[in-house]
Amino acid sequence: MEFAQIDLIIFFAYIGLMMLFGLYISNREKSNDARDYFLADKALPWWAVGGSLIASNISAEQMIGMAGSGFTLGFAISTYELMAAATLLVVAKFLLPVFIKNDIYTMPQFIEKRFDGRVRVGLAIFWVLLFVFVNITSLFYLGGLAISKLFGIGFMMAVVGLAVYSATFSVFGGLKAVVWTDVVQVIVLILGGTLASVAILNAVSDGGGVMAGLSVLLEKAPEKFNMIFTPEDTYVDITSGETKKPYMDLPGLSVLIGGMWIANLYYWGFNQYIIQRALAAKSIKEAQKGVAFAAFIKLFIPFIVVIPGIAAFVLSADIAKPDEAYPWVLQNYVGVGFKGIAVAAIVAAIGSSLSSMANSVSTIFTLDIYKPVFNKEASQSNLVTMGKIVAALSLMIGVFMAPAFANLGEAFSAIQKYTGFFSPGILAIFLFGLFWKKTTTQAALVAVFAALPLSWAFDTFTTLPFIDQMGLCFLIISALLIVVSLMTQSEANDAKAVELEDGIFNTSTAFNFASLLVVGILACIYTVWW
Numbered sequence: 001m002e003f004a005q006i007d008l009i010i011f012f013a014y015i016g017l018m019m020l021f022g023l024y025i026s027n028r029e030k031s032n033d034a035r036d037y038f039l040a041d042k043a044l045p046w047w048a049v050g051g052s053l054i055a056s057n058i059s060a061e062q063m064i065g066m067a068g069s070g071f072t073l074g075f076a077i078s079t080y081e082l083m084a085a086a087t088l089l090v091v092a093k094f095l096l097p098v099f100i101k102n103d104i105y106t107m108p109q110f111i112e113k114r115f116d117g118r119v120r121v122g123l124a125i126f127w128v129l130l131f132v133f134v135n136i137t138s139l140f141y142l143g144g145l146a147i148s149k150l151f152g153i154g155f156m157m158a159v160v161g162l163a164v165y166s167a168t169f170s171v172f173g174g175l176k177a178v179v180w181t182d183v184v185q186v187i188v189l190i191l192g193g194t195l196a197s198v199a200i201l202n203a204v205s206d207g208g209g210v211m212a213g214l215s216v217l218l219e220k221a222p223e224k225f226n227m228i229f230t231p232e233d234t235y236v237d238i239t240s241g242e243t244k245k246p247y248m249d250l251p252g253l254s255v256l257i258g259g260m261w262i263a264n265l266y267y268w269g270f271n272q273y274i275i276q277r278a279l280a281a282k283s284i285k286e287a288q289k290g291v292a293f294a295a296f297i298k299l300f301i302p303f304i305v306v307i308p309g310i311a312a313f314v315l316s317a318d319i320a321k322p323d324e325a326y327p328w329v330l331q332n333y334v335g336v337g338f339k340g341i342a343v344a345a346i347v348a349a350i351g352s353s354l355s356s357m358a359n360s361v362s363t364i365f366t367l368d369i370y371k372p373v374f375n376k377e378a379s380q381s382n383l384v385t386m387g388k389i390v391a392a393l394s395l396m397i398g399v400f401m402a403p404a405f406a407n408l409g410e411a412f413s414a415i416q417k418y419t420g421f422f423s424p425g426i427l428a429i430f431l432f433g434l435f436w437k438k439t440t441t442q443a444a445l446v447a448v449f450a451a452l453p454l455s456w457a458f459d460t461f462t463t464l465p466f467i468d469q470m471g472l473c474f475l476i477i478s479a480l481l482i483v484v485s486l487m488t489q490s491e492a493n494d495a496k497a498v499e500l501e502d503g504i505f506n507t508s509t510a511f512n513f514a515s516l517l518v519v520g521i522l523a524c525i526y527t528v529w530w
Contacts, residue, residue: 047290054301055185074225074246078301078302082298095275099279101501113496115444124365128365139354144156192345196308196342204311221314229251231245259420330343354398361394362386425447428477433498
């Protein structure tokens with residue numbers, strides 16, 4: 001891509017300033033306290049919680065991968081974003097009060113309180129492997145692909161540059177540095193993404209503006225705005241030339257009332273690198289306001305990550321694979337002076353997500369594996385040192401493993417699939433542990449070790465869409481939890497059952513109004529583009 005001097009100045013100024021800001025935050029209040037390093041001393045206001053949630057979530061997986069899925073599947077891929085808005089409201093109302101009341105640092109920590117250390121360590125190992133070998137590695141691949149295409153540099157050089165950039169937030173300063181840099185980066189990624197969408201829509205409409213551009217997309221590619229697929233729908237994969245069925249990625253009503261809820265509840269409610277932001281809020285009210293704020297932003301995300309992919313399809317983009325759609329838009333349609341901001345938005349998205357994941361890997365490994373298994377008497381300073389080492393190692397492993405993702409096709413769908421191997425079991429353990437007092441430790445252990453083989457068997461021996469596979473796995477694991485719990489319980493309720501106080505799920509009038517507004521907007525979208 002050709003960059004004007006002003007674009008290069010904007011881009012490198014942003015990179016330099018963000019790295020300096022991250023190092024400043026890291027060194028401003030040096031602390032050897034684990035609570036401060038891993039949970040930002042539980043002092044985050046609502047706007048920092050909401051902004052960090054979005055910055056941690058929106059990454060190359062969305063800006064590159066979801067734009068690629070928009071190119072092939074169309075606006076229906078927005079279901080992941082739209083249903084996430086509804087899921088965030090459920091998490092804020094029914095999950096956060098329990099976690100914050102119990103002063104939780106990590107999800108495995110809660111599992112030990114509810115069950116025992118064996119389940120805690122088992123899930124901690126699952127999460128560390130998932131974050132490092134799927135999430136961090138895929139982010140390096142997608143980010144490296146985008147940066148190498150945009151700047152014409154080698155793929156590994158781009159990956160190493162991203163690692164150095166994100167390490168300035170995640171390794172030295174812990175969650176506090178990650179969150180405060182996220183607040184800045186979420187502004188940049190939304191601004192840059194909006195600029196790219198406005199530019200491509202203006203091009204589609206021959207200078208007619210955003211609304212005219214959307215009208216052209218609806219006119220020329222109406223099939224790309226079908227939100228609910230049937231088994232008969234098809235599209236042509238530009239990478240292989242094969243005719244494929246979008247139903248396999250987004251199977252009909254399952255995206256509204258089926259397996260999509262499994263993916264979203266796991267991700268937003270029990271995924272450490274996401275929920276950790278809300279757990280660090282100064283109070284439950286601040287946490288809930290922050291999550292509601294994030295839900296509203298979620299409704300806007302499809303405009304900046306999916307629409308460019310659809311526009312690239314309408315303009316017959318000359319690309320070899322769907323994941324090149326977003327870089328193609330930036331290269332050909334974002335003007336001088338704005339290109340630097342748009343490219344900075346990609347780096348902002350990747351850097352914030354990488355730093356968040358690395359911080360969560362270090363949190364889980366240090367507090368849920370290292371301390372209880374290898375060094376029960378570890379001091380606070382020792383825990384912080386171990387956290388920094390693990391954060392750095394997780395990034396290094398991701399760098400070396402990134403090329404392995406090169407043959408995945410549509411990266412976004414592939415990532416959802418592999419994450420879906422873990423999510424049904426983890427979600428079942430947490431939901432039953434929270435809300436069914438008869439759930440026993442033995443049942444939770446069965447669920448931990450049955451989840452991955454069961455998911456693999458569904459994927460290997462059936463042709464079901466992976467979202468339906470997740471739904472069925474969840475139902476089977478739930479049945480196992482019920483049966484084993486009833487067989488192994490010795491009392492009416494498990495001794496470690498969670499006691500839910502009266503009124504614990506009460507929420508403010510403002511939160512309730514925001515929830516109704518979000519649900520109303522979702523209903524309008526699905527009614528118009530059913």
